[in-house]
Amino acid sequence: MSESTSDPEARDSANPPSDPPPPMRPTLSPTLETEPGLSAAELRDVWMILTPDERFDGFRLLPRGDAEEFFLELGARDHAELILGLPQQERRVWMRLLAPDDAADVLQAAPAEHREQLLGLLDERTRKEVSALLAYAEDEAGGLMNPRFARVRPDATVDEAIGYLRRQARGRLETIYYVYVLDEQQRLLGVVSFRELFSMDPSQRIRDFMHTDIITVQDDQHQEAVSRVFSQHGLAAVPVVDHDRRMKGIVTLDDIVDVVQEEATEDIQKVGGMEALGAPYLNVAFGSMLKKRAGWLSALLLGEMLTATAMTFFEDEIARAVVLALFVPLIISSGGNSGSQASTLVIRAMALEEVRLRDLWRVARRELGAGLALGTILGALGFLRIVVWQVLMPNTYGEHALLLAITVFASLLGVVTFGTLTGSLLPFALRRMGFDPASASAPFVATLVDVTGLVIYFSVASAVLHGTLL
Amino acid sequence: MSESTSDPEARDSANPPSDPPPPMRPTLSPTLETEPGLSAAELRDVWMILTPDERFDGFRLLPRGDAEEFFLELGARDHAELILGLPQQERRVWMRLLAPDDAADVLQAAPAEHREQLLGLLDERTRKEVSALLAYAEDEAGGLMNPRFARVRPDATVDEAIGYLRRQARGRLETIYYVYVLDEQQRLLGVVSFRELFSMDPSQRIRDFMHTDIITVQDDQHQEAVSRVFSQHGLAAVPVVDHDRRMKGIVTLDDIVDVVQEEATEDIQKVGGMEALGAPYLNVAFGSMLKKRAGWLSALLLGEMLTATAMTFFEDEIARAVVLALFVPLIISSGGNSGSQASTLVIRAMALEEVRLRDLWRVARRELGAGLALGTILGALGFLRIVVWQVLMPNTYGEHALLLAITVFASLLGVVTFGTLTGSLLPFALRRMGFDPASASAPFVATLVDVTGLVIYFSVASAVLHGTLL
Numbered sequence: 001m002s003e004s005t006s007d008p009e010a011r012d013s014a015n016p017p018s019d020p021p022p023p024m025r026p027t028l029s030p031t032l033e034t035e036p037g038l039s040a041a042e043l044r045d046v047w048m049i050l051t052p053d054e055r056f057d058g059f060r061l062l063p064r065g066d067a068e069e070f071f072l073e074l075g076a077r078d079h080a081e082l083i084l085g086l087p088q089q090e091r092r093v094w095m096r097l098l099a100p101d102d103a104a105d106v107l108q109a110a111p112a113e114h115r116e117q118l119l120g121l122l123d124e125r126t127r128k129e130v131s132a133l134l135a136y137a138e139d140e141a142g143g144l145m146n147p148r149f150a151r152v153r154p155d156a157t158v159d160e161a162i163g164y165l166r167r168q169a170r171g172r173l174e175t176i177y178y179v180y181v182l183d184e185q186q187r188l189l190g191v192v193s194f195r196e197l198f199s200m201d202p203s204q205r206i207r208d209f210m211h212t213d214i215i216t217v218q219d220d221q222h223q224e225a226v227s228r229v230f231s232q233h234g235l236a237a238v239p240v241v242d243h244d245r246r247m248k249g250i251v252t253l254d255d256i257v258d259v260v261q262e263e264a265t266e267d268i269q270k271v272g273g274m275e276a277l278g279a280p281y282l283n284v285a286f287g288s289m290l291k292k293r294a295g296w297l298s299a300l301l302l303g304e305m306l307t308a309t310a311m312t313f314f315e316d317e318i319a320r321a322v323v324l325a326l327f328v329p330l331i332i333s334s335g336g337n338s339g340s341q342a343s344t345l346v347i348r349a350m351a352l353e354e355v356r357l358r359d360l361w362r363v364a365r366r367e368l369g370a371g372l373a374l375g376t377i378l379g380a381l382g383f384l385r386i387v388v389w390q391v392l393m394p395n396t397y398g399e400h401a402l403l404l405a406i407t408v409f410a411s412l413l414g415v416v417t418f419g420t421l422t423g424s425l426l427p428f429a430l431r432r433m434g435f436d437p438a439s440a441s442a443p444f445v446a447t448l449v450d451v452t453g454l455v456i457y458f459s460v461a462s463a464v465l466h467g468t469l470l
Numbered sequence: 471m472s473e474s475t476s477d478p479e480a481r482d483s484a485n486p487p488s489d490p491p492p493p494m495r496p497t498l499s500p501t502l503e504t505e506p507g508l509s510a511a512e513l514r515d516v517w518m519i520l521t522p523d524e525r526f527d528g529f530r531l532l533p534r535g536d537a538e539e540f541f542l543e544l545g546a547r548d549h550a551e552l553i554l555g556l557p558q559q560e561r562r563v564w565m566r567l568l569a570p571d572d573a574a575d576v577l578q579a580a581p582a583e584h585r586e587q588l589l590g591l592l593d594e595r596t597r598k599e600v601s602a603l604l605a606y607a608e609d610e611a612g613g614l615m616n617p618r619f620a621r622v623r624p625d626a627t628v629d630e631a632i633g634y635l636r637r638q639a640r641g642r643l644e645t646i647y648y649v650y651v652l653d654e655q656q657r658l659l660g661v662v663s664f665r666e667l668f669s670m671d672p673s674q675r676i677r678d679f680m681h682t683d684i685i686t687v688q689d690d691q692h693q694e695a696v697s698r699v700f701s702q703h704g705l706a707a708v709p710v711v712d713h714d715r716r717m718k719g720i721v722t723l724d725d726i727v728d729v730v731q732e733e734a735t736e737d738i739q740k741v742g743g744m745e746a747l748g749a750p751y752l753n754v755a756f757g758s759m760l761k762k763r764a765g766w767l768s769a770l771l772l773g774e775m776l777t778a779t780a781m782t783f784f785e786d787e788i789a790r791a792v793v794l795a796l797f798v799p800l801i802i803s804s805g806g807n808s809g810s811q812a813s814t815l816v817i818r819a820m821a822l823e824e825v826r827l828r829d830l831w832r833v834a835r836r837e838l839g840a841g842l843a844l845g846t847i848l849g850a851l852g853f854l855r856i857v858v859w860q861v862l863m864p865n866t867y868g869e870h871a872l873l874l875a876i877t878v879f880a881s882l883l884g885v886v887t888f889g890t891l892t893g894s895l896l897p898f899a900l901r902r903m904g905f906d907p908a909s910a911s912a913p914f915v916a917t918l919v920d921v922t923g924l925v926i927y928f929s930v931a932s933a934v935l936h937g938t939l940l
Contacts, residue, residue, distance in 0.1 A: 007672020044702070048534075048826075049824070049826075049829060049832065061720065072704070073702060073703060073704060081800075101826075104742060107575070158619065165627070165668065166668045177647070194664070198636045199636065201851070208603075230724075230727065231727060231728075231731070232514065232543060233543055235724075236723070236724065237568055249585070252706075253724055254704055254706065254723055255729060257726060257727055257730060258701075260727055260730050260731055260734070261701070261730055261734070261822065264730070264731070264734030265818055265822065267733070267738060267816045268737060268738050269775055269815065270812055271532065271738060271742060271814065271912075273807055273811045273814070273912070274564045274811050274814070274815070280819065280824040281815055281816070281819035281824055282817075282824060282833075283824075288579070293808075293844060294843070294844055294847050296807075297804070297811065297847075297848060297863075298847060298851060299804070300807050301800070301807075301851055301852065302851070303843070304800045304803050304804065305800060307803075308796045308797055308799070308800050311633075311796040311797075311798075311799070311864070315792055318792050319789075319794050322785055322795075323785075324787050325788050325798070326778045326781040326785070328795070328798055329776055329777035329781070329798060329799070329802055329920055330774045330778050331780070332799055333917065333920060334769070334807070336803075336806075336916070337766075337767055337913040337917075340743055340765065340912055340913055341743045343740060343742070344749060345739065345742065346752055347738070348739060349750065349751035352731065352750070353518070353848070354750040354751055354752060354753075355518070355751055355752060356518075356519075359518075359519055359691055362519065363603055366752075369756065370759070370763065373760055373764075374760070374767055376767065376772050377767075378767060381771055382771065382775075385712075385775055440745070442741075442742060442810055442912040443600060443803075443811070443912065446806070447807075450803060467939055468573040
């Protein structure tokens with residue numbers, strides 16, 4: 001891959017429009033380029049592992065043009081940190097480099113006491129746009145959208161529209177995949193794709209070929225639902241409207257990529273048995289990370305204490321046949337493993353909407369089959385293990401080794417089937433109760449299955465070994 | 471959200487260019503709209519739970535225009551299934567609706583014996599493009615890219631370029647975020663964004679304002695690396711070049727959204743302890759799903775058999791103090807839970823490139839701290855549990871309950887610290903050895919930690935309880 005320090009879109013937004021005061025952009029002298037300090041590419045590479053001070057220093061050493069491009073690639077957290085690290089008089093140009101939706105994100109990432117001041121750095125029009133955006137939650141369509149989009153009147157001709165868009169583009173337009181047709185009240189009437197506009201007869205009126213059946217999202221819709229609209233329809237941008245169908249902005253695909261990553265990270269972390277961190281691993285303060293992990297682990301430990309209680313009931317059996325205790329970890333972990341496999345599958349399928357609540361019985365049937373099959377396979381392996389050991393090293397398991405092998409086989413069959421079924425149905429139960437199905441984490445399922453696994457194991461043992469070992 | 475059956479981009483591609491024979495597109499009569507059968511929105515809703523036959527029937531009952539839009543929203547697997555379900559003479563129009571990259575995906579999804587015939591349905595130009603695409607693996611940049619992009623010569627003026635693009639758009643252009651400047655040998659010289667082209671003086675030459683420091687990807691680069699280029703630079707499209715810098719196509723953001731989802735699904739499924747399914751849960755044949763799940767579960771069971779071996783070494787201790795056996799599940803599962811938490815965190819952070827190989831020591835220090843803290847918390851809970859039980863129900867754990875409580879505390883501290891450290895370092899070890907770090911699944915870590923957990927527990931017990939219970 002040949003990678004360089006600039007990309008057209010970033011340079012694009014760095015090229016300021018003519019109306020607001022343009023940020024300084026000195027042409028780079030060759031000497032500046034060879035100054036000591038990291039290049040933008042090098043800085044990007046080590047960014048995650050630098051302390052805030054090191055980041056700031058590295059950033060300040062970049063040549064101005066590179067610094068702007070590098071800056072525009074960063075996220076809101078980094079923006080806020082860098083801008084607040086600068087002296088007062090330098091903050092303005094950097095804030096004004098940002099598109100309104102990015103500026104709003106910076107305000108949200110900055111400590112509350114700095115917000116007013118940062119907002120004051122923007123030009124008046126952007127300030128109004130940003131204030132409007134801040135009224136939305138970060139994870140709703142309104143919090144994702146860009147309030148600047150290409151708009152035309154329905155009665156314009158193609159040629160008029162293209163001319164008008166050329167003037168808008170010179171102004172502050174971010175993206176022009178689609179051109180939106182609005183009435184005087186800013187209500188959305190129709191849409192034409194840029195490609196269509198280009199291929200139409202110049203004298204035709206927009207009204208005559210615009211599409212009026214438009215896919216829109218509501219400004220207060222959750223970002224996960226918005227991302228599903230994108231993936232279902234394969235769009236590059238979706239208009240955001242309020243409840244009166246007034247158009248407020250557009251959400252574009254690049255915002256959605258971040259949403260998809262974010263939601264997947266949340267799910268993976270929940271599946272791993274913890275609260276979602278909500279920030280990069282190395283950036284999260286140790287204390288807050290600990291809190292998110294300790295909560296779940298403690299809850300799981302409390303649940304797991306039931307195993308000690310369950311074992312107490314079988315204390316006599318263990319005393320009489322200590323050999324039974326040897327297989328406790330094997331049996332219960334197999335239940336946990338098969339359960340976390342099944343729950344993970346269903347959680348992901350639900351997140352991708354491949355499986356919905358009404359598929360409960362279909363999934364249950366399938367997983368019952370899978371559980372029985374997997375249980376038979378694992379049971380057979382467990383059976384063989386005991387028989388082979390007994391042949392190779394007689395007396396490892398005493399005279400009743402075959403009965404013990406049968407016990408292990410039947411227990412594994414029961415535990416794995418139960419684990420698979422529980423793991424696959426728990427996400428349904430959680431969703432039905434209004435919780436996030438991803439909370440049916442691998443460790444949660446394992447804990448749930450452990451207690452039942454013990455009961456199954458010792459019950460099977462009592463039945464099979466009665467009159468011999470027990 | 472107001473959703474309707476049409477979106478401009480889909481309609482866009484459904485509007486056939488004039489050169490190849492256009493697909494029939496009868497205007498919809500109102501009576502057709504009220505025919506029995508599901509609407510496109512209803513069909514979309516139930517699609518996942520229908521059998522192939524039901525899907526086909528539902529699709530055939532859609533009014534033609536709706537059917538085209540619905541068709542374009544589907545994935546390659548569904549395309550192949552629907553097209554091959556149609557009589558020979560109807561297949562052509564549907565194949566020709568597809569962009570070259572989508573047509574190539576359909577060929578890859580179709581059974582080998584139908585590929586030649588399907589390829590023959592395309593017009594000659596598309597057939598050539600598709601054949602070229604098929605040379606790439608599905609998960610490389612070349613397999614993702616669209617070979618149709620907007621191109622101009624460096625010496626064109628802005629006005630000439632816009633005029634030329636208007637003609638190209640009328641032809642077969644899919645996306646026009648960027649316009650690429652190529653020389654006679656199709657080598658990439660520069661790029662201008664559409665917005666720039668629009669805002670420039672009409673008489674300026676492209677050469678004079680095009681960007682020459684362009685971010686590109688190699689045609690044989692893996693899709694995960696490609697998606698990182700997008701997320702690092704916030705681009706809408708990236709040009710794909712071969713090793714001679716000849717431009718082959720563009721990868722656009724909408725392809726990347728799918729890549730991101732796909733890679734996250736793979737990771738989540740691996741974290742859950744199985745091979746990645748590679749297809750939607752309900753679409754995977756039962757047998758092949760079973761194979762992907764049974765393999766890992768069997769391997770884990772074989773590993774877990776070491777616990778039985780380890781327990782054999784402590785059989786005497788258990789016989790003397792059966793009470794020790796009661797806490798085995800509690801102790802080992804706490805190690806497994808803390809380990810799967812840590813490994814999941816690191817796996818995801820690695821996938822997002824928040825953590826790299828060289829961060830090993832930083833992560834190790836952090837996780838050692840986390841392990842000690844978590845171990846202390848869980849150990850304290852375990853200690854309290856035994857003491858409280860002993861006070862409420864004297865004689866549950868005999869006269870040495872306090873010593874037992876100390877044993878449990880120290881074991882949990884050791885096991886959780888060990889589990890956390892193992893879980894966080896295993897992904898590093900796997901990556902260093904060239905494996906996917908996501909294979910450090912929750913169940914894998916749990917199994918690894920179980921054996922060690924037993925050794926820690928019984929060693930601590932021997933030390934603390936020597937001379938009393940043991």
